[in-house]
Amino acid sequence: MNHSLSHRAVLSFTGADRTSFLQGLITNDAHALTPATSVWSALLTPQGRWLSEFFLYDASDRILMDCADDHADMLVKRLSRFRLRADVQIEKTDLRVITGAVGSPAPSAPVATVPDPRCDGAGWRAIVPASEEGGEMPEEFLERRLTLGLPDVMDFESEQTLALEADMDLLNGVSWKKGCYMGQELTARTHYRGLVKRRLLPVVLSDGTFPYEGGTIIAGEREVGDIRSRSGNRALAMLRRDAWSSPELTCNGQPLSVVWPAWFPPEMR
Secondary structure, rough: EEEEOEEEEEEEEEEOOOEEEEOEOOOOOOOOOOOEEEEEEEEOOOOEEEEEEEEEEOOOOOOEEEEEEHHHHHHHHHHHHOOOOOOOEEEEEOEEEEEEOOOOOOOOOOOEEOOOOOOOOOOEEEEEOOOOOOOOHHHHHHHHHHHOOOOHHHHOOOOOOOOOOOOOOOOOOOOOOOOOOHHHHHHHHHHHHOOOEEEEEEEEEEEOOOOOOOOOOEOEEEEEEEEEEEEEEEEEEEEEEHHHHOOOOEEOOOOEEEEOOOOOOOOHO
């Protein structure tokens, strides 16, 4: 059975200028792509606010973009504005995205299979035909990424979230060595001046479960964050930096604490 992620779609970029075209627009280094690796990146507004996140794959004569299905048409339209005379063609495909934990069986006939580049233990991602079987259930993927603290599209706010607030700097989603890209100025200034006031962090309730939707985090009498993805007593939360170590964090009256992932530097906690 194909357990593809229904909220993901796949775009195709062909043409001689496909890599250089993407290089000038996205947060990460498109030139770092190889057939055995993927690149996690984002498209930002000129003001440095998030528009979409995606994974790029080198599929020989084309680059494939694993993006949110709800963003696919927007990305085709918005990126096409920048083509000018570049030799690049962008189209939506009927390929699907499947995922798996480290050590789980990879698909037998993928278009591309690579490790998730965000952190150790993140498993693999694959681009496959719609008829290909395999992959983990979407519910398994959700549980696994919440445990690892890995964001997905629903954890960002369009034209609001900064790349660094969603930990893209800590999860190999931003290159500090490449040339200019859209939104680079604010992203670099935020990084080098240490201006990140909140971040997306994994949290856990000591008792009970998170509400189906919504959820505000309180420290004492202050609102200090909000719940994004959730399952059972685990969630990702956008949490103010000055509340990370608070012993008074609650959600709906239930005690809550941050679960520091291995990829988050101890000196930044």
